[in-house]
Amino acid sequence: MEVADLKVFEAVARHGSMNRAASELHTVQSNVTARIRALEREVGVALFQRNARGVRLTPAGQRMLPYAARIAKLVADARLAALDDGPPGGTLALGTLETTAALRLSPILRTFAKRYPFVQLSLTTGTSCSLTADVVECRLDGAFVAGPVDHPELHAETVFEEELVLVTPHTLRSIDALRSARDLKTIVFRLGCSYRQRLDALLTELGVLTATPLEFGSLDAIVACVAAGIGITLLPSGVVAAALAQDIVAVHALAPEKARVLTQFIRRQDAYVSSAMRAFVEVARIGEGTMMIAA
Known part of the structure; x- marks a missing residue:
C-alpha cells in the first residue's frame, strides 16, 4: 500500500469527486481513478460508491479513512523530523x-x-x-x-x-426584551460554531424557541446585519468594540459563567x-x- 495512494484516497473522500481531487493533486482524473481502483484491488473491497454526482465512501472506506490520513501524516512527520535542522x-x-x-x-x-x-x-x-x-x-x-x-x-x-456579549440593534433595550421580540432572527456562523451553540442555549433558557438563524461566513457581515436591525448575535466583546464606539449596535453583558469563553x-x-x-x-x-x- 503506497502512501501516495492513501493521499489520493483521502483527497477523493474529502471532495466527494475524482475530478476535484485531481485538481487539488495537480494530476488528471484518469490517474486518480486508476489509483483508487488499484487501492481497492489491493484491500479487496470497494472504498467508494460511484454515482452521477461523484463518489461517496462505502462503510469500508469510512472505516479506513482515519488510518489513511494518520499513515500519511506519520510518513510526513518522519521526513520532517529527519530534515528539521537549522x-x-x-x-x-x-x-x-x-x-x-x-x-x-x-x-x-x-x-x-x-x-x-x-x-x-x-x-x-x-x-x-x-x-x-x-x-x-x-x-x-x-x-x-x-x-x-x-x-x-x-x-x-x-x-x-474572551468575554462574550449579546449584540443587538438599539431597538432591543435588554436581554429580557428577547422574550417578547417578534420574528427574532439570529445572525450566526454556520453549524459547528460554538458561539452559535451558546446563543441557542441562552435563548432556550429565556424561553425563546422560535428564533430563525441566518448564516453568514463573514464577521463583518454579521455585525453589519445586526447594525441594520436584522437580528442578534453573540460575539467576543473585543470584536464589536469598534461598532459599539460608532454607536451602531447595542451590547448587553452576560452573567460571568455565560460570558467567559x-x-x-x-x-x-x-x-x-x-x-x-x-x-x-x-x-x-x-x-x-x-x-x-x-x-
Whole structure:
C-alpha cells in the first residue's frame, strides 16, 4: 500500500469527486481513478460508491479513512523530523476561528513572518467543529478553537480568554426584551460554531424557541446585519468594540459563567512538533504572555 495512494484516497473522500481531487493533486482524473481502483484491488473491497454526482465512501472506506490520513501524516512527520535542522522552515498549516483571527492574530502573524521568513504559513478559518475535525484528520497542524476541548487524540492548551456579549440593534433595550421580540432572527456562523451553540442555549433558557438563524461566513457581515436591525448575535466583546464606539449596535453583558469563553490551541498528541511549530508558539507566547505547549 503506497502512501501516495492513501493521499489520493483521502483527497477523493474529502471532495466527494475524482475530478476535484485531481485538481487539488495537480494530476488528471484518469490517474486518480486508476489509483483508487488499484487501492481497492489491493484491500479487496470497494472504498467508494460511484454515482452521477461523484463518489461517496462505502462503510469500508469510512472505516479506513482515519488510518489513511494518520499513515500519511506519520510518513510526513518522519521526513520532517529527519530534515528539521537549522532555521525553522517548511510548511505550517494552521486554522483559526474568524473572531480569533480578527481580534488576536494580526500582531502574532506579523512578528512571526518577519522573524521566520523561511516558514510557509497558511491560515484557514472555520468553526470550532470543522477545525477540530481538520486537526484530528491531519489536514491541519494545529488550530485555535473555542474550548474546552476534550479529545483523546488532541493536546489542548488555553491561549486566550474572551468575554462574550449579546449584540443587538438599539431597538432591543435588554436581554429580557428577547422574550417578547417578534420574528427574532439570529445572525450566526454556520453549524459547528460554538458561539452559535451558546446563543441557542441562552435563548432556550429565556424561553425563546422560535428564533430563525441566518448564516453568514463573514464577521463583518454579521455585525453589519445586526447594525441594520436584522437580528442578534453573540460575539467576543473585543470584536464589536469598534461598532459599539460608532454607536451602531447595542451590547448587553452576560452573567460571568455565560460570558467567559476560552480559546485553545489544539494539535494531535502524536504529531511531531516541528521547529516551525515551536517558533510559532514562542512568538504567540511572547505576544500574549499565556501560550505554552508541551513537546
